[in-house]
Amino acid sequence: MKAEYVTYRNESPYPFCPGCSHTLILDRLNAALGKLQLDPHKVVIVTDIGCSGLSDQYFKTNAFHGLHGRAITYASGMKLANPELKVIVIMGDGGCGIGGHHLLSAARRNIGISVLVLNNFNYGMTGGQHSVTTPHGGITSTTRLGNLERPLDIARTVAANGASYVVRTTAFDKELPNLIAEAILHEGFSLLDIWELCAAYYVPNNTLNRRTLEDLITRLEMRTGVIQKEERDEYARAYRKQTALQIGKPTLRSKSLEPHFKTGLDHPIRIVIAGAAGQKVVSTAALLGTGAVLSGLYATRRDDYPVTVMTGHSVSEVILSPEEIFYTGIEQPDLFLGLAPEGMKFSRRQFAALTERSTLYIRRDLLPIETRARTIPLDMGRVSKKEAAIVAVAAMLHHADLYPMPALQEAIRLKQRPEIAGETVRAIENSSKVIAFG
Amino acid sequence: MRSEFVEFVDGSQAIARGALAAGCNFFAGYPITPASPILHHMIRELPKVGGVAIQGEDEISSIGMCIGAAMTGAKSMTATSGPGMSLYSENIGLAIMGEVPLVIVDVMRLGPATGGATTVGQGDVQFVRWGTSGGYPIIALCPTNPRECYDLTIQSFKLAERFRCPVFLLTDREVVATMSTIKIAEYQETAQSHDQAPIVEKSGDDAFVPYGINSPAEIPHLSPIGGPHLTRFTGSTHDELGFLTKDPDKVARLNQHLAAKIEARRDEIESVFSDLQQGATTLVVSYGITARSAIEAVHIARQQGKKVSYLVVYSLWPVPENAITRALNGIERVVVPELNLGQYCLELKRLANSASSSPRPDVIGVHRVDGELISPQQILEAIR
Numbered sequence: 033m034k035a036e037y038v039t040y041r042n043e044s045p046y047p048f049c050p051g052c053s054h055t056l057i058l059d060r061l062n063a064a065l066g067k068l069q070l071d072p073h074k075v076v077i078v079t080d081i082g083c084s085g086l087s088d089q090y091f092k093t094n095a096f097h098g099l100h101g102r103a104i105t106y107a108s109g110m111k112l113a114n115p116e117l118k119v120i121v122i123m124g125d126g127g128c129g130i131g132g133h134h135l136l137s138a139a140r141r142n143i144g145i146s147v148l149v150l151n152n153f154n155y156g157m158t159g160g161q162h163s164v165t166t167p168h169g170g171i172t173s174t175t176r177l178g179n180l181e182r183p184l185d186i187a188r189t190v191a192a193n194g195a196s197y198v199v200r201t202t203a204f205d206k207e208l209p210n211l212i213a214e215a216i217l218h219e220g221f222s223l224l225d226i227w228e229l230c231a232a233y234y235v236p237n238n239t240l241n242r243r244t245l246e247d248l249i250t251r252l253e254m255r256t257g258v259i260q261k262e263e264r265d266e267y268a269r270a271y272r273k274q275t276a277l278q279i280g281k282p283t284l285r286s287k288s289l290e291p292h293f294k295t296g297l298d299h300p301i302r303i304v305i306a307g308a309a310g311q312k313v314v315s316t317a318a319l320l321g322t323g324a325v326l327s328g329l330y331a332t333r334r335d336d337y338p339v340t341v342m343t344g345h346s347v348s349e350v351i352l353s354p355e356e357i358f359y360t361g362i363e364q365p366d367l368f369l370g371l372a373p374e375g376m377k378f379s380r381r382q383f384a385a386l387t388e389r390s391t392l393y394i395r396r397d398l399l400p401i402e403t404r405a406r407t408i409p410l411d412m413g414r415v416s417k418k419e420a421a422i423v424a425v426a427a428m429l430h431h432a433d434l435y436p437m438p439a440l441q442e443a444i445r446l447k448q449r450p451e452i453a454g455e456t457v458r459a460i461e462n463s464s465k466v467i468a469f470g
Numbered sequence: 471m472r473s474e475f476v477e478f479v480d481g482s483q484a485i486a487r488g489a490l491a492a493g494c495n496f497f498a499g500y501p502i503t504p505a506s507p508i509l510h511h512m513i514r515e516l517p518k519v520g521g522v523a524i525q526g527e528d529e530i531s532s533i534g535m536c537i538g539a540a541m542t543g544a545k546s547m548t549a550t551s552g553p554g555m556s557l558y559s560e561n562i563g564l565a566i567m568g569e570v571p572l573v574i575v576d577v578m579r580l581g582p583a584t585g586g587a588t589t590v591g592q593g594d595v596q597f598v599r600w601g602t603s604g605g606y607p608i609i610a611l612c613p614t615n616p617r618e619c620y621d622l623t624i625q626s627f628k629l630a631e632r633f634r635c636p637v638f639l640l641t642d643r644e645v646v647a648t649m650s651t652i653k654i655a656e657y658q659e660t661a662q663s664h665d666q667a668p669i670v671e672k673s674g675d676d677a678f679v680p681y682g683i684n685s686p687a688e689i690p691h692l693s694p695i696g697g698p699h700l701t702r703f704t705g706s707t708h709d710e711l712g713f714l715t716k717d718p719d720k721v722a723r724l725n726q727h728l729a730a731k732i733e734a735r736r737d738e739i740e741s742v743f744s745d746l747q748q749g750a751t752t753l754v755v756s757y758g759i760t761a762r763s764a765i766e767a768v769h770i771a772r773q774q775g776k777k778v779s780y781l782v783v784y785s786l787w788p789v790p791e792n793a794i795t796r797a798l799n800g801i802e803r804v805v806v807p808e809l810n811l812g813q814y815c816l817e818l819k820r821l822a823n824s825a826s827s828s829p830r831p832d833v834i835g836v837h838r839v840d841g842e843l844i845s846p847q848q849i850l851e852a853i854r
Contacts, residue, residue, distance in 0.1 A: 114694075331650075359843070
């Protein structure tokens with residue numbers, strides 16, 4: 033291999049405290065990069081916040097310094113958008129706490145980024161507060177009498193959640209350059225939990241040194257070395273593999289309609305369809321509007337239904353007009369379709385606003401009901417629940433002569449799959465019979 | 471309207487189509503009513519153009535992934551509603567500080583916290599303007615119907631790339647979910663007219679200066695991470711090379727630059743529709759879904775023989791001060807209907823107070839926060 037890149041470090045001296053292990057780890061990262069001879073243009077070092085967050089400034093690679101705890105999210109976005117990049121995240125134990133969910137998600141996705149956790153058991157930049165990895169009993173500025181929390185086992189946590197290359201070691205491990213290099217070469221999500229010394233706070237407060245650091249690992253029964261190594265599909269590549277056959281398929285386009293039916297409607301008609309979940313009120317309202325558009329009218333459709341979509345009211349408001357419609361609300365409906373008590377209750381204000389000039393189409397079993405509107409009972413008979421709205425709408429269309437029935441039929445054929453459209457068109461053939469003549 | 475090609479469409483679809491037309495190739499979002507339809511469209515559509523769309527583990531990761539992707543040169547968009555905007559807040563600051571081209575769709579709902587998830591509201595107007603620490607300007611566009619959703623989504627991408635800053639498409643539950651009839655020929659923006667390419671692809675040495683500018687208002691070139699140059703991105707106060715600095719001259723230069731690049735080019739952003747009537751003393755200023763009620767109210771008022779002017783604001787932020795100030799000429803009464811307790815009317819009051827006309831116009835807010843739309847009748851009562 034041609035040693036083109038002698039060093040990936042720039043000329044700036046490290047800013048870290050004397051005795052801080054960050055210096056050691058960054059030198060090991062430089063050695064790993066030198067070993068791999070990666071094109072620095074294809075390498076990005078993503079840093080979190082804290083002392084470790086300064087790290088990117090000492091390398092001649094691309095650099096991304098983001099928010100506290102979120103380094104993995106930026107790294108993931110970069111890898112997803114450009115899988116050729118070698119994305120190296122440097123973060124502390126603090127970042128693993130505040131951004132814990134990102135750590136888990138990146139592991140579960142097995143996204144191809146390499147995370148170096150510079151784990152020194154406290155927040156070094158902000159005054160030595162305890163972190164998620166502070167050992168039980170550890171003395172910090174916010175656990176002055178000893179930490180009562182149990183430390184997070186970062187390595188085994190990500191391993192349990194699908195990270196495909198996981199190592200726990202210390203900053204003093206002579207194998208560190210090789211381990212880092214292996215992590216960078218690894219296709220999937222890799223994480224090195226590197227235990228180290230914070231000379232400013234954790235070391236003086238807890239009499240920790242290089243030897244007792246290793247004792248601490250043993251005492252906490254957290255084994256060192258390669259915790260997990262397996263081959264599993266890397267997310268960014270898996271996404272491309274899974275979606276490869278989608279490329280070039282037609283994208284969302286205007287469903288262009290050419291009005292070719294005629295209607296004599298010369299003023300706006302405001303319609304409320306007050307039904308219940310399962311009656312297909314919302315999709316029926318879209319069909320009613322589409323039929324109107326095919327007849328040269330303007331239409332709008334507003335909906336309301338509870339967040340639990342399979343129960344409760346389902347109400348649509350449709351306005352049909354020969355002129356452009358601006359305001360889409362309806363205070364006073366011209367036509368009101370009462371299809372279910374849930375919808376009637378929800379739309380009670382609009383129902384109360386009905387006048388002698390309004391028409392109420394209502395399922396006969398919802399009668400009697402007090403209203404000033406002209407009331408047309410609907411004898412729905414054996415009409416199934418899912419066809420209730422479309423049959424009632426067709427009956428209304430027929431009765432109120434809003435626009436030609438073939439326009440609604442064409443709307444159905446345009447918007448529904450062929451096998452369903454056939455059924456729907458058949459269902460509305462006899463819709464006029466639901467209104468008793470007399 | 472006969473024999474013209476039309477469609478019957480909602481705003482969520484128009485936004486997705488606008489994003490595709492603008493060349494969007496990265497989307498990350500977290501499920502939230504009423505913005506989820508946009509997530510669904512993008513998840514389905516982006517693979518067809520070789521792009522990536524992903525559901526993040528939360529809102530923070532969603533906008534974070536968009537920012538990372540944008541800095542590799544992807545055209546990124548995310549969509550959420552009020553509670554998600556709250557979680558975006560810190561990363562909005564990062565996008566401002568790091569100068570990230572990013573489109574953020576906010577589908578407003580009603581009220582604070584969970585509020586009314588399926589209820590219309592316009593309460594995020596000042597929130598998008600001041601939605602992160604530091605108080606720096608952003609750009610926000612606000613459509614009133616599906617056609618404008620399409621056009622302004624494309625415009626949002628153009629402005630995000632031109633200005634290297636987050637651009638908000640401020641919509642609401644009604645604009646996004648209500649279907650309307652749109653004449654196909656009325657779509658104004660096309661993919662072909664999207665010709666701004668800020669990304670530097672020039673070959674050459676590695677001496678690229680990621681935040682290099684010669685004057686405060688200049689917008690630095692973006693060279694994508696993984697591209698021809700080594701580049702640096704940071705959310706900390708930085709020098710031209712992207713290194714942390716506390717040098718007061720450099721600190722001032724950076725912070726002034728972030729505002730100046732937008733302030734100096736307000737004309738490029740300013741976008742309104744104005745219909746001013748000779749001799750009118752009342753002006754209705756509105757935006758978003760409420761503009762549709764306002765237009766109808768003005769039509770009715772004019773039928774009643776009243777002289778009324780109206781202005782629909784598309785570029786909510788920065789405030790289109792030139793257009794509004796022009797419209798205020800000769801006006802005694804400004805009516806500002808909003809689905810909140812009076813947010814944009816603060817801007818109108820500010821401009822009215824500095825108006826040259828005497829007496830200065832009164833600014834009357836028309837507010838509604840009960841989950842219903844402001845009706846034309848409500849606005850008519852304020853027009854008098």
